[in-house]
Amino acid sequence: MNVSKPLLNIKKIEKTRINQVDFNNLAFGKNYSDHMMYCDYVDGEWQTPQIVPYGPMEYAPSAKVFHYGQAVFEGMKAFKDDNGEVHLFRPEQNFERINKSSKRLAIPEFPKDFFFESLETLLQLDTDWIKAGQGNSLYIRPFVIATEEGVAASPSDQYRFMIITCPAQAYYSQPVKVIFAQEYSRSADGGVGYAKAAGNYGAQFYPTNLAKEKGYQQVIWTDAKSHNYLEEAGTMNIFFRIGDKLLTAPTNDRILDGVSRKSVIQLAKDNGIEIEIAPVEVKRIVEAARKGELKEIFGTGTAATIAKVIGFEHDGVYRDLPEVESPYSDFMKKSLQDIQYNRAEDKHGWLHKVS
Amino acid sequence: MNVSKPLLNIKKIEKTRINQVDFNNLAFGKNYSDHMMYCDYVDGEWQTPQIVPYGPMEYAPSAKVFHYGQAVFEGMKAFKDDNGEVHLFRPEQNFERINKSSKRLAIPEFPKDFFFESLETLLQLDTDWIKAGQGNSLYIRPFVIATEEGVAASPSDQYRFMIITCPAQAYYSQPVKVIFAQEYSRSADGGVGYAKAAGNYGAQFYPTNLAKEKGYQQVIWTDAKSHNYLEEAGTMNIFFRIGDKLLTAPTNDRILDGVSRKSVIQLAKDNGIEIEIAPVEVKRIVEAARKGELKEIFGTGTAATIAKVIGFEHDGVYRDLPEVESPYSDFMKKSLQDIQYNRAEDKHGWLHKVS
Numbered sequence: 001m002n003v004s005k006p007l008l009n010i011k012k013i014e015k016t017r018i019n020q021v022d023f024n025n026l027a028f029g030k031n032y033s034d035h036m037m038y039c040d041y042v043d044g045e046w047q048t049p050q051i052v053p054y055g056p057m058e059y060a061p062s063a064k065v066f067h068y069g070q071a072v073f074e075g076m077k078a079f080k081d082d083n084g085e086v087h088l089f090r091p092e093q094n095f096e097r098i099n100k101s102s103k104r105l106a107i108p109e110f111p112k113d114f115f116f117e118s119l120e121t122l123l124q125l126d127t128d129w130i131k132a133g134q135g136n137s138l139y140i141r142p143f144v145i146a147t148e149e150g151v152a153a154s155p156s157d158q159y160r161f162m163i164i165t166c167p168a169q170a171y172y173s174q175p176v177k178v179i180f181a182q183e184y185s186r187s188a189d190g191g192v193g194y195a196k197a198a199g200n201y202g203a204q205f206y207p208t209n210l211a212k213e214k215g216y217q218q219v220i221w222t223d224a225k226s227h228n229y230l231e232e233a234g235t236m237n238i239f240f241r242i243g244d245k246l247l248t249a250p251t252n253d254r255i256l257d258g259v260s261r262k263s264v265i266q267l268a269k270d271n272g273i274e275i276e277i278a279p280v281e282v283k284r285i286v287e288a289a290r291k292g293e294l295k296e297i298f299g300t301g302t303a304a305t306i307a308k309v310i311g312f313e314h315d316g317v318y319r320d321l322p323e324v325e326s327p328y329s330d331f332m333k334k335s336l337q338d339i340q341y342n343r344a345e346d347k348h349g350w351l352h353k354v355s
Numbered sequence: 356m357n358v359s360k361p362l363l364n365i366k367k368i369e370k371t372r373i374n375q376v377d378f379n380n381l382a383f384g385k386n387y388s389d390h391m392m393y394c395d396y397v398d399g400e401w402q403t404p405q406i407v408p409y410g411p412m413e414y415a416p417s418a419k420v421f422h423y424g425q426a427v428f429e430g431m432k433a434f435k436d437d438n439g440e441v442h443l444f445r446p447e448q449n450f451e452r453i454n455k456s457s458k459r460l461a462i463p464e465f466p467k468d469f470f471f472e473s474l475e476t477l478l479q480l481d482t483d484w485i486k487a488g489q490g491n492s493l494y495i496r497p498f499v500i501a502t503e504e505g506v507a508a509s510p511s512d513q514y515r516f517m518i519i520t521c522p523a524q525a526y527y528s529q530p531v532k533v534i535f536a537q538e539y540s541r542s543a544d545g546g547v548g549y550a551k552a553a554g555n556y557g558a559q560f561y562p563t564n565l566a567k568e569k570g571y572q573q574v575i576w577t578d579a580k581s582h583n584y585l586e587e588a589g590t591m592n593i594f595f596r597i598g599d600k601l602l603t604a605p606t607n608d609r610i611l612d613g614v615s616r617k618s619v620i621q622l623a624k625d626n627g628i629e630i631e632i633a634p635v636e637v638k639r640i641v642e643a644a645r646k647g648e649l650k651e652i653f654g655t656g657t658a659a660t661i662a663k664v665i666g667f668e669h670d671g672v673y674r675d676l677p678e679v680e681s682p683y684s685d686f687m688k689k690s691l692q693d694i695q696y697n698r699a700e701d702k703h704g705w706l707h708k709v710s
Contacts, residue, residue, distance in 0.1 A: 061517055067428050067498060069553030153658075199553060199555065
């Protein structure tokens with residue numbers, strides 16, 4: 001008799017923690033839903049995914065993730081529409097990207113059926129954690145860590161894939177001031193900048209702290225070679241509007257291929273907004289600002305959706321951006337959210353209904 | 356009355372695991388000594404260090420180290436001399452460097468007295484794990500990880516500093532073939548290459564795997580800008596001998612300031628070996644190899660001490676290195692080990708006796 005393995009095992013919570021959470025006053029990433037998924041890679045294969053109550057787990061002090069940063073992650077969101085139906089936004093993109101990141105970090109790729117089956121089950125179990133209404137969502141964090149015990153600097157032979165989730169509110173309009181990087185860099189040609197590799201983020205904290213001390217919330221990273229081209233903001237891709245045209249850098253091995261980025265590009269095309277995807281020269285942006293032709297800068301990313309930039313510093317000079325009527329950033333944010341909350345036509349099939 | 360806090364707390368093992376270990380057949384980094392140290396940073400300060408039995412510890416799935424690679428480490432060795440006395444080799448260098456790495460990763464620096472007091476106590480408790488005799492040592496791994504629960508991409512407000520140790524034997528003469536990097540890169544100008552940041556290591560695994568598939572054990576990284584200059588080998592600094600002169604790259608923000616590297620430079624100076632510390636052009640090395648003037652390449656690092664390179668590939672061409680009489684690599688290895696095992700005069704005060 002051919003008995004197939006179960007696709008996943010589930011151990012439910014005994015009692016929900018949901019009543020301890022103030023959904024009107026959420027600190028991002030501080031409250032985790034009742035369940036989580038983990039799946040271990042041992043003996044050369046991914047074992048059966050396990051859904052269990054969210055909680056701490058034991059790791060050896062020599063687990064490779066602690067020493068060699070062999071770890072990747074994704075950021076996704078689930079939205080509940082006014083009919084109480086839950087949708088993921090372009091989850092295939094995140095699934096493909098985590099495997100692309102894994103490959104660059106020498107981590108074995110994760111099976112697609114394990115990913116979707118366990119993610120959807122998790123969302124069904126914790127559906128009460130997903131609140132309907134503008135700005136509310138469930139932030140989803142899939143990640144993979146190297147768990148082999150051993151301090152030799154070589155790829156782990158054991159891994160753990162996990163999914164944890166946390167309720168999120170809108171990042172209420174925190175318009176940001178940014179500084180263009182001129183000394184520090186985020187990534188090298190031939191490096192891991194295009195991957196959501198854990199180490200890419202820790203490496204940005206110190207220069208970002210220096211920027212914060214000067215009054216800037218974010219650094220716009222430039223190419224490490226010349227600092228002449230604007231690339232991305234570390235947790236966001238970045239768009240510039242000169243006149244009525246949008247500009248953004250093409251992806252390369254230093255820039256994350258953002259899901260929000262590609263959605264904004266598509267929305268621009270759909271709506272007749274001219275968009276130029278080409279290296280964005282710092283001096284072109286500074287010159288446009290000087291002439292009053294730089295109308296907007298905004299970042300795109302899953303956590304923030306669209307983050308409006310209100311001014312930037314370069315070469316020691318701070319420049320405010322003008323207030324414009326009907327900014328593209330508002331249009332893009334509304335367009336994205338209308339699709340995400342299932343209020344607008346989803347003509348590209350971006351929504352993935354959690355059945 | 357002024358009662359000072361104890362400098363550390365100790366909880367000893369009940370029964371040693373030492374008899375389970377075959378000291379004549381050690382896999383590097385697979386057997387850990389009986390005790391470990393951990394020290395938590397909470398509420399803005401490092402708490403009292405704790406020495407406890409080596410073992411797994413619990414971490415929240417959202418601990419920042421798993422997501423953002425905010426982690427640094429060091430590699431050090433303790434040696435037992437023929438009189439049974441234990442010495443560390445230039446430990447102040449490692450202490451200073453872990454704090455330098457921490458600073459770049461936005462991790463709070465660790466107090467010097469905590470470091471030395473707990474390290475020496477650990478070595479005294481586990482002195483039986485340190486075997487005398489050529490090639491034997493105790494490998495010491497101090498490391499710091501970000502432990503705050505939270506998936507927001509910002510510096511952690513909680514950390515854990517740990518020291519674990521494992522007995523090591525000599526890397527018996529595994530001469531290595533290397534390939535000069537022409538596509539992938541280890542680090543960017545303005546990046547974290549000079550720090551022992553966890554993410555620097557995981558990022559090398561994939562290109563190193565590609566090199567291994569071609570028959571090379573290591574990649575010699577070149578500058579990401581042009582791939583024209585040879586920098587370091589990822590876990591080792593790298594030296595070239597042309598004629599009777601040694602060459603090595605100067606440290607910069609892409610290159611780790613290796614303790615073995617600076618010791619070899621000093622030994623060269625002490626012994627009248629001409630040494631040039633300047634950017635090492637790939638074409639100079641290839642040209643010297645073509646003319647038969649390239650006598651040696653070797654790597655320097657705590658784990659391997661000195662690793663002899665027997666050939667290299669560049670631009671698709673593999674070149675063997677010649678067998679030379681009295682190679683510098685042998686001289687450097689013997690000189691370093693004679694000091695480490697307290698058999699030679701320690702004229703620079705590199706040994707730190709564990710009292």
